[in-house]
Amino acid sequence: MAKLEVNLSGLTLQNPLIPASGTFGYGMDFLDFFDVNEVGSFSCKGTTRQPRDGNPLPRIAEYEGGMLNAVGLQNPGIETVCRDILPELKKVYHGRIVANVSGFSVQEYAETAEMFDKEDIVGIIELNISCPNVHGGGMSFGTDPEAACEVLRAVKARCQKPVYVKCTPQCADLVRMCTELEKNGADGLVLLNTWLGMRIDRKGRPVLTNITGGVSGAGIFPQTLYRIYQVYPHVHIPIIGCGGVSCASDVLEMMSAGASAVEIGTQLLKDPASLPKILTDLNDLCREQQIPEIHTIIGRAHS
């Protein structure tokens, strides 16, 4: 068995696999398929200060390389999450989660993050300034480095736990965004959220009521990989790779580009039982490629 442990800001994960936000709920929906304790960690559904209904139906579309979603941050709100959901989760999950925080104002981000920060089960705060499916919040912070850093500073001022920022590929200068975030106290980066896209139906009308949705799945893997490769030499904080990972070799590629861990999303919707298989394959690949400790390959594509 290869040593699959990785470290994120002092938090040791038993393996680098993290189900991505929005594909794993609050960890309770996959219990029929595998033991949630097998994952390195998981990123919970994007959570806001107030409950949100999200966007009207239809919210889902498909393309040859994956899918589009325009869920629009439907969630029960941070108070319900802390009061009702996390205590239930603690009964089945013994690790630390990545708490995905979304919002529409600096204040809202800060308050939500602070409430997550007080929860033992939270290991990392994931600041989602990259949701493409809401208006006036989410991605509008993620495309402007000044706005992004303002949210980050406000959250950092109220949180003890490591704060990672989940960036959007829609950001014009991602390297600059990431270096600015590091300067302003980010403990890590999550690269990237979904790519903005749309589909049109046979009658010539947009499939999604929201018109646009976040593009995910295997079809976005190469371009996401390249962005991680681009950013890695410019920062000194860990990167969690996210975008189109669907098998064990994708995990090794993304870590080679510079990711310390990887989030897996659409693949788990496609095949909810695939996570244990990817983990087994990852062990096999490490053995075949003579990688005794997986963390040693982080960024190796640059050398």
Added chain:
Amino acid sequence: MISTKLAILSNIEVAPGIFALRLVRPAGIELKAGQFINIAVPGKTLRRPISLHDYDENTLTVVYRVVGDGTKDLSRMSEGHLDVLLPLGNGFDYSAFSNEVLIVGGGMGTAPLYAAAKEALKRGLSVKMIYGFRSPREEVFREKLRHLPVQAMTCYDTEGENVVDVMIKRRWENIPFLACGPLPMSKALAAASQADGQFSLEARMGCGFGACMGCSFRTTEGMKRICKEGPVFRKEEILWQNLK
């Protein structure tokens, strides 16, 4: 709910563009009328959620219309295995019926109602059915229904009559109902019936088991996922303006 591979027994075109897919039923899985299965089509990311049309001890059948590439690919598979998640969602709630049930379906919405009628008969209910199709050539279940002791009416858009017209003409609007069909039919039925009823709804789904929130909509009782809390909903909890 399990993720498993099921052997294809047959996949036959039963009407133009409409296929009945019969699979081996996995052991130890309880199935209910109104539930659905989520079928992985090789090469596609999203599974195809399809309602149970019929099932017995050893087999299960779903009926689907070819509407795009995914269902077209599915229709070409006549042997081998399919990767399936099942059973998904909640079935029809028969505790709501005391002695009779009206079953109303339109188009492909009639597919799950065959299982629903069989289940109702098994429970000793008297069953009346109204099926609506675009035209007689799309009427797929006539032969099968003939073998069930039900009072079945059929109408066709091409003849200018719909299921609600039939319900009113027959004076069946006070009979509690189960229904599945296109949104305009369902809305008209909800408005015209004086009785309690249940609708099986459909939506584009991401996962089919409640993880992605891709099929959630606001009901009178808050946000609900069509795949998880549904696909069967009581008439009074559905806010029709939130469905598309």
